[in-house]
Amino acid sequence: MSESSSGPDTIAAVATAVAPGQGGIAVIRLSGPQAQAAVRAVTRIPGPQLWESHRVLYGHVLAADGEERIDEVLLLLMLAPRSFTAEDVVEIHCHGGVIAVQRVLARVLEQPGVRRALPGEFSQRAVLNGRLDLTRAEAISDLVAARSQRAAQLAMAGVDGGIQQRITALRERLLDQLSELEARVDFEEDxxxxxxxxxxxxxxxxxxxxxxLVADAERGAVLRSGLRVALVGRPNVGKSSLLNRLSRRERAIVTDLPGTTRDLLESEIVLEGVPITLLDTAGIRATSDAVEQLGIARSHDALASADLVLLLFDLSAGWTPEDEALRQRIPAAVPHLLVGNKVDLAGTDTPVRLTGSAADIRLSASTGAGEAELVQAMLERCGALTDGSLLLSLNQRQADLAQEAADALARSDQVATEGLPWDFWTIDLRQAIHSLGEITGEELTESVLDRIFSRFCIGK
Known part of the structure; x- marks a missing residue:
């Protein structure tokens, strides 16, 4: 851990989202030995209110002149060790918005021994002080960042200790085997x-x-981070209509004029518990319009960055050489679906000739016919279908360490095949145990902890 975050100083930060005109209240959190003294110095508490742990006090935060009232506040005291960080913690509940919050925080940071918290520093102190294990702290961060109900449910499984319990149980099984091996190394004759x-x-x-667990982590990653789905096609094939249909709102302008969409439009939706960012691209065609050319260039970039491409074409017009040229531009590594739109105009029996394949989905973006089949096909093609059996999910750091442990255990098979002595078995077994200990935080260095918590939001 860096020196700035390892001493006995007191840290402070806004622990809630701050935006103009948003939020009835905001919370400023302090943790450390000077938390209570700093808050006492900037507030006026009327009457005989007791500064005791787990009490709520009422008062005002005052400006530096001791007279001007900056805000009317409630104070929540949680003294060590009965707090999130196991240190003295004081929360100032002030009015939301921006100005009052920042003025209150500025007054707190003016006090001796108080500094602005680093990203994730409250959680880091909770881990270092034994209040949380590392998996629970990471799960709290995932819960804050959850973009869907399923992602929140998986995060809560981690907050409740599901990951820690599972990994600890596996690690203890390996420790039992290691103790048996080490006993044979030292006392085999006895x-x-x-x-x-x-x-x-x-x-x-x-x-x-x-x-x-590693396989489940891949499924869970989709629920946490979501998918980027690019809608591409010739102008006026219905990309914007499909975006509006899936978004359940008018995000894009829909007209009969080609080239209406001139820039990349994004819409955040959730399908079957999976967060999805829909990218409505400009229709790709030859054009002399400079603005439209910029939109088409961004469409090409969207193809390369997408997790899935929906290539729309007009069923009533049939598959054209321009459609085929677009398909050839989709990167080979990016999965795609061929979506025949305007089935209401073409008729369900209209033959569609595609080079080497047929339309994956036939639908009408205007009426919604075929929408359910499209959603199912999208999630299947990306491997994102969830059946509710996923109860907990490791994050990427944890999954990488679980894979390291599995790889170390795989080498035991080679050791056994070669008939090597017991002390050779212990080498890979110790590596597996160490990797699992890194997941829960039992084997981590402070520098690694710094890197992990630097990705957390400030105030958490």
Missing amino acids: LPPLDGAALLAELQAVRAQLLQ
């Missing part, structure tokens, strides 16, 4: 023979569970 086959079976059973 102990009964160790069953190598049973040992290997136990290690591989743990490995199988780790690999399942």
